[in-house]
Amino acid sequence: MAWRFTLADTQTRDAFEARLRAIGAERYHDKHPFHRLLHDGHCTMTQVRAWVINRFYYQSRIPLKDAAFLSRCEDVDLRRAWRKRIEDHDGGLEDGGGIRRWLKLAEAVGLDPDYVASTRGVLPATRFACDAYVRFVRDMPMLDAVAASLTELFAPAIHRNRIAGLLEHYAFANEEALSYFQRRLEEAPQDVAFGLRYVLDHADTLDRQDAAAAALCFKTDVLWAQLDALHHAYVAPGLVPPGAWDGREGVTGDLEQPAKRVSA
Numbered sequence: 001m002a003w004r005f006t007l008a009d010t011q012t013r014d015a016f017e018a019r020l021r022a023i024g025a026e027r028y029h030d031k032h033p034f035h036r037l038l039h040d041g042h043c044t045m046t047q048v049r050a051w052v053i054n055r056f057y058y059q060s061r062i063p064l065k066d067a068a069f070l071s072r073c074e075d076v077d078l079r080r081a082w083r084k085r086i087e088d089h090d091g092g093l094e095d096g097g098g099i100r101r102w103l104k105l106a107e108a109v110g111l112d113p114d115y116v117a118s119t120r121g122v123l124p125a126t127r128f129a130c131d132a133y134v135r136f137v138r139d140m141p142m143l144d145a146v147a148a149s150l151t152e153l154f155a156p157a158i159h160r161n162r163i164a165g166l167l168e169h170y171a172f173a174n175e176e177a178l179s180y181f182q183r184r185l186e187e188a189p190q191d192v193a194f195g196l197r198y199v200l201d202h203a204d205t206l207d208r209q210d211a212a213a214a215a216l217c218f219k220t221d222v223l224w225a226q227l228d229a230l231h232h233a234y235v236a237p238g239l240v241p242p243g244a245w246d247g248r249e250g251v252t253g254d255l256e257q258p259a260k261r262v263s264a
Contacts, residue, residue: 010206017200019209020147020216024154027220030161032227034235039161041169045109045259046247048170050234052106053245054126054226056116059102061130063089068138069145081194088187098187101180108177110257115250123244125229133222140215147199147212148219152192159184171261 011019029035037043038051063086070086073079091097103113115121137145159181166173175182203209233240240246248255 010204011209013200016203016209017196019213020150020196020199021153023213023216023220024151027217027224028151028154028158029220029223029227030154030158032224032231034227034231035158037235039165041165041260043259045257047230047234048172048259049109049111049251050230050245050247052102052109052111053116053121053250054123054230056099056102056106057119057122057126058130058226059089059099060117060119061134063099065134065137068134069142072138073142078198085191088191098180098183101183105177105180107252108172108174110172110251110253112250112252121243121245121249123229123233124241126226129222129225129229133219136215136218141211143199143202143208144211144215146195147203147215149195150192150199150216151219151223152188152195155188155192156185159188169259169261171258173261 034051038048043051066082066085066089070079070082073082087097089098091100103116106113106116119127133148136148140148163178163181166178199212203212233244
């Protein structure tokens with residue numbers, strides 16, 4: 001016989017929030033081998049640069065997915081709250097924004113920012129994963145689209161660890177180079193407070209809770225797939241696919257720029 005769930009089967013608000021947070025504890029990409037190599041200071045400059053190039057593509061898709069979300073949002077209060085996300089990443093006409101701060105990191109690691117912004121060297125799997133996220137937010141129900149953003153619940157911890165790890169281990173790391181992560185420590189908690197409240201308010205049946213949890217799992221897959229691609233292409237087995245960054249194009253500094261910070 002088919003199971004029929006009733007309102008009594010719906011998780012309480014606190015239990016459902018705990019379920020969402022457990023997804024991050026199990027599936028967030030801070031557990032990926034490439035992430036650990038980067039934060040522990042074991043990446044070469046080629047690997048660091050590949051990460052910067054590919055992660056830029058993800059950063060550049062965020063305002064596109066948020067614009068897609070807003071284009072079908074009829075709730076004016078939701079639009080007013082959500083449009084801040086685009087401003088955080090795109091900045092103003094002349095300055096500011098996470099995309100410009102990411103290109104400062106590109107400069108710091110010895111890459112031409114124009115080359116990085118062109119996205120020419122992005123791995124195919126990075127492109128597919130990030131474009132899939134844009135389509136998900138564009139096409140799925142509003143609740144699912146908001147729930148997919150809740151990886152921000154887990155972002156502040158990864159940003160704090162990233163800042164500490166890069167400063168400790170890498171010669172390029174300084175306040176300006178890492179300004180993207182520092183700023184996200186302020187922005188992400190504001191975004192996630194609104195998004196989490198929206199999901200908890202609207203996931204009011206078991207089916208909706210399941211859909212929101214599945215959306216968050218999808219987003220963790222998007223992040224994990226990007227690091228899978230980086231590891232496969234630039235760590236092991238080191239098979240760079242045709243058209244992806246070859247380790248030389250767009251490098252403005254020394255190809256052999258040392259990655260490690262030298263202790264005094």
